Amino acid sequence: MPSWVEIVVRTVVSIVTLLVLTRIIGKRQISQMTFFEYVAGITLGSIAGFISTDLEGNFLHGFTSMIIWALIPALLGYLALKSKTVNDIVEGNATILIKDGKIMEDNLKKERMSGEELLEQLRLKNAFSVADVEFALLEQSGEVSVLLKRDKQPLTPKDLQMKPAPIKEPQTVILDATIMLEPLATAGLSTKWLHTTLDKMGISLDNVYMGQVDSYGQLHVDLYDDQITPPTPQEFPLVLATLKKCQADLETFALETKNEQAKREYEANAKALKQVVEQVTPLLQQ
Structure with a gap:
């Protein structure tokens, strides 16, 4: 067999x-891999490249x-799911960096993390002041999880x-x-609805690169x-505005009428419609 043919076959x-083998190991991101899994992945690639071109070596x-280097991480990962002891050995433990708003200097030294590195990780989590942080944890993957103080958390x-x-x-x-067609059917809509909506927007289908229907059918x-x-969908704002106008009209009628029975009915209906408006406002303001 010619050398180039053997190289092609080996490769x-x-x-x-x-x-x-990589499918067997799993789909973790690089940042989520343990150090051993990272080393095993590099070694697998090195072995694959070596045996592809080393014609004198035993394929x-x-x-x-390669199989052994792949199966051992997979086996350790399986055992880590079954045993916390194995998980602690293979995956490691999370380390507290900030507790009750106080920096744990000893843990920083243990993880060989400087104060500047801690500040950098906090900034990546949109925490630009240590005083805003209640709790911070160095995860097993190397990511820093941050819990802001209660008064600094977004509403x-x-x-x-x-x-x-x-x-x-x-649905796209x-x-x-x-x-x-499949996403359109999943959204419970038809091609006729789609063409009608595009016509209302004054847009040609040929000019649309991407169109998505949100959870409210817009x-x-x-x-x-x-x-x-492209115009912003206005159906929901118009519906909300119409409901509020109806409520205002009922309140006006209640003030203007001299018929006591009609006044009570207008007031009751205005109150009921106000409750409806308050309930549907979160839906119509999306």
């Missing part, structure tokens, strides 16, 4: 083997070595005693000027022609 087999020996709908509307996955119904588009700004 193809190595690539396929490497692909299968079977290199192939066996949530729960803090304001608001019940936000549920959110569903946006147009891609590269082509209608995507179409948002990105156009090929960047000089054109």
